[in-house]
Amino acid sequence: MQEILQKIIENIPGAEGAILMGFDGIAVMQATRDASDTDIESVAMEFSFRFIELCKAAESLEMGTITDITVKADGGTLITRVLNEEFFVSVFLADPRHLGRGRWILRTHAVDLAAQL
Amino acid sequence: MQEILQKIIENIPGAEGAILMGFDGIAVMQATRDASDTDIESVAMEFSFRFIELCKAAESLEMGTITDITVKADGGTLITRVLNEEFFVSVFLADPRHLGRGRWILRTHAVDLAAQL
Numbered sequence: 001m002q003e004i005l006q007k008i009i010e011n012i013p014g015a016e017g018a019i020l021m022g023f024d025g026i027a028v029m030q031a032t033r034d035a036s037d038t039d040i041e042s043v044a045m046e047f048s049f050r051f052i053e054l055c056k057a058a059e060s061l062e063m064g065t066i067t068d069i070t071v072k073a074d075g076g077t078l079i080t081r082v083l084n085e086e087f088f089v090s091v092f093l094a095d096p097r098h099l100g101r102g103r104w105i106l107r108t109h110a111v112d113l114a115a116q117l
Numbered sequence: 118m119q120e121i122l123q124k125i126i127e128n129i130p131g132a133e134g135a136i137l138m139g140f141d142g143i144a145v146m147q148a149t150r151d152a153s154d155t156d157i158e159s160v161a162m163e164f165s166f167r168f169i170e171l172c173k174a175a176e177s178l179e180m181g182t183i184t185d186i187t188v189k190a191d192g193g194t195l196i197t198r199v200l201n202e203e204f205f206v207s208v209f210l211a212d213p214r215h216l217g218r219g220r221w222i223l224r225t226h227a228v229d230l231a232a233q234l
Binding site: 042043046047050053054057058060061062063064065066067068069070071072073074075076078100 | 159160163164167170171174175177178179180181182183184185186187188189190191192193195217
């Protein structure tokens with residue numbers, strides 16, 4: 001799993017860190033780019049509870065299960081792929097220019113992560 | 118403003134509706150594709166309060182101001198552009214294939230919407 005997270009950040013230009021986390025805010029595993037000062041665990045933890053609320057909203061609207069959440073802010077972008085009811089994987093991008101590529105890479109590797117849960 | 122919302126849905130294939138809404142969940146204006154049964158107002162209202170929470174999370178993490186939020190579910194995708202502290206514009210896509218184009222079109226027209234607020 002560590003290898004997959006490492007591959008994710010290596011393959012996405014501008015990715016500072018990747019993390020596999022439970023919706024309870026507890027990190028399973030993470031990978032950080034060398035020399036990055038992004039605390040991916042704090043970021044993902046802070047958003048995890050909010051993501052549960054988004055999932056509830058989608059369900060109540062009969063939009064079905066949420067698969068992807070992207071939050072872009074001035075200081076960074078968090079792209080998230082929901083793996084199942086319990087876990088998600090998030091990547092923090094300092095540079096949003098490669099958002100499209102990031103989403104694609106994350107989706108591709110999420111399949112492998114989900115298979116190991 | 119109505120014209121801008123109309124243009125947004127006309128220029129994004131698969132867009133069912135577009136709405137300009139306050140973070141208090143009160144709709145300012147909306148446009149819906151003919152024959153669409155998507156209740157864009159209910160969708161945006163349900164998410165508006167959750168979006169405030171995401172903004173608070175980003176601020177507490179010093180990620181800065183959130184500019185874009187994308188929520189993709191099995192039954193539809195909501196792309197949102199934050200206009201200012203009070204208002205956002207959201208587009209509901211039934212078909213997520215044109216998500217990239219949708220984000221781009223939304224961003225382009227959001228400037229015009231923000232100028233009229």
